Amino acid sequence: MKLLLLSNSTAPGHAYLEHAREAIARHLHGVEELLFVPYALADHDGYTAKVAAFMADLGIGVRGVHTGDPCELAAGAQAVFVGGGNSFRLLRALHTTGLLGTLRERVRAGVPYMGSSAGTNMACPTLRTTNDMPIVQPPSFEALDLVPFQINPHYLDPAPESSHMGETREERLEQFLEENAVPVLGLREGTWLVREDERLELSGVAAGARLLRRGAAPVEHGPGTDLSELLATQARFDVGPDAA
Template sequence: MKNIIIASTSTLHNQGFLEYLLPTLSNHFRAGSTIVFIPYARPGGISHDDYTAKVREALKPIQVEVKGLHEFDDPKEAIQQAAGIFTGGGNTFLLVKQLYAHDLVQTITSVVLNGTPYLGCSAGSNICGLTMETTNDMPITYPPSFKTFGFVPFNINPHYLDPLAGSTHMGETRETRINEFHTLNSQPVVGLREGSWLTVYGDRILLQGTLAARIFEQNKAAYEVDPDTDLSTLK
């Protein structure tokens, strides 16, 4: 049974790394367990060791130990034995390239579908959708495929931003870009605002946090859904 948290971000303004999610994570990950952190997205080019150390410190208050996937001799075995998995944010193109390079996409998919608790933030949440094609990241490297885990039957746009009222910016908004995506692709897209997350338990997909999410479906006007909305029928 799937047990997944798909969060838009790891950090909110004026809060520490993962701080706003700790009450939720204390129930998601078992106290005293050791989870595997996947640091491949490397935000700002941070090293795998430094990124893992940051996560390790953040999860100390809920008594969860952290070991970076790069620390294992056999990454596949580490995933298969993990008490939980966390994929952090950064660059989605780099993250997906590394997951394919280590032949981990199917292994992670299999264990999560069989109940291993999973947390994804930012890039780590983007890959929970059908493809990574609605990422906001620059293509700094080229993965062999845009196909990702498909834990939910739609795509995700983390860090979704609304147009600023009165702005003189004349470029594309997030909504414009997602509408562009829908000229060539049919799957829905969920725009997750900062501080919002999806809880996936079994076949149920629940929007949580304090903000609405923006839903995009091909050939339909975008619309808002409130927290506690069940999105399991969105396909």
């Protein structure tokens, strides 16, 4: 498989996707037309136009999956980009259109997949480590399962000076681990994952990522780290806190 999984699509001081421009250009090298999945936002046409404006500078055309039969378009796509927004709305659309199965099959067959934020959530086995509000209810939390571990995009470190009294992001993810025996990689802003077959590498800014596992202390990883071992994960969901 060939995956590019971005934590975010817009970084401070940069235009849309510009912070990852070189990585995107490498990932989509040789692609003439990209199929864009805009379902995470309500304005499908406007969202597609925004992606098309960026991709035009790379010499890549863009077609929105909503402009025809979604599964037929996905079946013939050279590459796919699933954009960010609300991940519950996005996953519901992938289920109801039948795209979930079609995209999974195509990407596993070698079609390059790019996701940002909610689109990166979709590459996981399930939706369970999203940050989003459930504004709609998908038929299930089952996602594309392109990697065997969970990702938390936009990972935020605790802010000691904040007056917020709710759980930190890490505490919320530790609660996930109490119920599910599967690693979670917290991708900070400006970071992304690159998968080439059985190699997985962390890239992006120096902030890097934080890996959380059940029963172990969190581990920090910087850009350039080989995370291929995560591809051998045997994920277990809903196993409860007493499982080994």
